[in-house]
Amino acid sequence: MQTERNIYDITIIGGGPTGLFAAYYASLREAKVKLIESLKELGGQPAHLFPEKLIHDIPGHPQISGAQLTQNLILQSKSHKPTFVVGEEAQTVEEAYEQDGSKYYILRTDKHTHFTRTIIIATGNGAFSPRQLTLSEASQYENHTLHYFVPELQKFNNKTVAICGGGDSAIDWALMLESIAKRVYLIHRRPNFRAHESSIRAVKNSSIEILTPYVPSAIEGDGKKVSRLVINKNRTEEFKELDVDEIIVSYGFTSSFGEMRHWDLNMARGAFEVDHKFFETNRPGIFAIGDSCYYEGKIKLIASGFGEAPQAVNGALLHINPDANIAPIHSTKL
């Protein structure tokens, strides 16, 4: 196992939007920064789960796609040259002491050992995978005409698409595809959707055909190409047959913090519990931001993660040097 000997000031775990912005801000503050990402590509959820979706609530961007936001964040984060390590999953952490008594952390990934004075966890909800459709025939259509990720919108050009799900992403996909697809069905098992009010209003005012409360009960086709989706009205014997070309299942994602669950960090609501000041966990010098953290009033939005990043960086700088200036001048320069 290769060992890297020099001790970094701040190691950020997770290269999603929050981690990337933290890496930028920490290196702007002249800290020695490393970012470790388990996937081979940086960018987190916007890059991998919704590259083409337009995001409307990023300050300063009336609208921006997940892919464009990722590109901008990577460009910005690299401007002060932090160290990026991709394709390594953070697994264990232990405390160590230098000869002068100052504490640092030994952070092990599945490939290497890293040394750092502080850690900022920005792992989102951990490694993610989609909740699947529980129909036995579903898996054969997967990656052909049944999708859990939407790679490119144009694939659905002039197609009849059934979107299953009732949360923000199902509604977002339906709205994005309305002008591209021939016809869009939105199928949800409950009468009401769990999404932003404005999105629900937009769907209701659109040509999208809403089918609630229905659940998929069978897929018909040649094993690759879907031709029909049969849906069942919840708790009744009523069925509908929809002629469709493509099915998008948007039931959310399951995710796991893996080995990081054993770091002796307090957890709340499936996230690392942090304080309100610097987003520090119960282990001094270990912070958590973005979707990976929980505090009272936490909202899982990209904008919230962007706000938490500078606070955590300031906390980390103070942890390293209690005399550090945590109220830097508010004008930035290259």
Ligand SMILES: Cc1cc2nc3c(=O)[nH]c(=O)nc-3n(C[C@H](O)[C@H](O)[C@H](O)COP(=O)(O)OP(=O)(O)OC[C@H]3O[C@@H](n4cnc5c(N)ncnc54)[C@H](O)[C@@H]3O)c2cc1C
């Ligand atoms: C379909 C969809 C639409 C959305 N739309 C919006 C929207 O319009 N506006 C908005 O504000 N938010 C939206 N969100 C939520 C938004 O994507 C998240 O709030 C945001 O991505 C959180 O950023 P993050 O950096 O905290 O985590 P993530 O984006 O989840 O990034 C975490 C990164 O950490 C990595 N990682 C995980 N475990 C490890 C490990 N052990 N070691 C190393 N790396 C690790 C992951 O691979 C990942 O790259 C949407 C989410 C989805 C799914």
